[in-house]
Amino acid sequence: MLEVRNLTVKFAGLTAVDDLSFTVNQGEVFTLMGPNGAGKTTAFNAIGGFVRPTAGHVALRGQSMAGMSPAQVAALGIRRTFQNNGILREMSVLENVLTGLELSTRSSFWGCALGAPGSARAERDATRRAREMLGQMDIAGLADRxxxxLSFGQQRLVEIARxxxxxxxxxxxxxxAVGLSPGERLHLGQVLRELTAKGMTVLLVEHVQDLVMAVSDQILVLNYGKKIAQCPPSEVRNNKDVLEVYLGHA
Ligand SMILES: Nc1ncnc2c1ncn2[C@@H]1O[C@H](COP(=O)(O)OP(=O)(O)OP(=O)(O)O)[C@@H](O)[C@H]1O
Structure with a gap:
């Protein structure tokens, strides 16, 4: 579904991502791991259109994403959350989820203002879908708070619902998983598995081992921008190159 081929990102003298290739299949959780500074966030940024690759390319369902802006990437169906939490704290949970529908609700807002007949219905539909999604995350009761x-764990679910x-x-x-309790991590893992069972695809950057091991189909380990291993979770703990990176010995 997502093809990353020979992706390289350089900042001045530093190669943050170095000739990285991988394929993410629909319905799987694909996790990027690696020590601090390994290039995980830069790879995310390049896929999301936030950073222009120095070389290589990314394609979704065979369509090249070369030169696309973050908005164009989002319009293709790739959405991301950020390390520093993109929640709008003063807005209600429901309103936060509805910001995911920014474009369509903006048109319905003007439609409403101008008295267009379909727009109130469009807004009701959007609200219904947002509430349904919160229900799938088990946080429907928090919609108007x-x-x-909300706790960090609940906020993360709101971001996913959005x-x-x-x-x-x-x-x-x-x-x-940053800031989540063990129980919240467990719940997040369950939500991700439920979503992927319905065909959603997840690309994850994560350090927290229990979540990574519980949800990942494939784990790709980066070090200094280079792929050093890619395998299912059951194999990662015994991978000599991964042990070398994390423990300094094999
Ligand atoms: N905009 C930038 N300009 C210059 N160097 C950058 C920039 N962004 C990242 N880097 C450098 O690129 C390398 C990879 O950084 P990146 O943030 O992608 O790593 P990471 O694996 O996500 O690390 P962490 O786990 O700490 O978030 C680091 O050496 C970092 O200092």
Whole structure:
């Protein structure tokens, strides 16, 4: 579904991502791991259109994403969350999810203002879909609470609901387990597995081992921008190159 081929990103003298290739299949959780500075976020940024690759290319369902802006990448169906939490704290949970429908609700807003007949219905439909999505995340009861009152784990679910409502086919989650309790990590893992069972695809950057091991189909380990291993979780702990990177010995 997502093809990354020979992706290289250089910043001045530093090669942050070095000739990286991988394929993510629909319905799987594909995880990028690696020590600090390994190039995980830069790879995310290049896929999402936030950073222009120095070489290589990325394609979704065979369509090249070369030169696309983040908005164009999002319109293709790739949505991402950020390490520093993209929640609008003063807005309600429901309103946060509805910002995922920014473009269509903006048109319905003007439609409403001008009295267009279909627009109120479009807004009702959007609200219904947003509430349904919150229900799938088991947080429907929080819809009208200010998002800033929620725990980190609940906020992460709101971000995922927002991506889903926006029509994401592939969601990119950058360290979603930061600040989560063990119980919240477990719940997040269950939500991700439920979504992928329905055909959603997840590209994850994560350090937290219990989540990574529980949800990943494939783990790709980066070091100094280079792929050093790619395997299922059951094999990663015994991979000599991975042990070398994390423990300094094999
Ligand atoms: N905009 C930039 N300009 C210059 N160097 C950058 C820039 N962004 C990242 N780097 C460098 O590129 C390398 C890879 O950084 P990146 O943030 O992608 O790593 P990471 O694996 O996501 O690390 P972390 O786990 O700490 O988030 C690092 O050496 C970093 O300092």
């Amino acid at each position: 200010p998002a800033g009152d 991506a889903m409502v926006a029509g994401a086919e592939l969601i990119m989650l950058d360290e979603p």
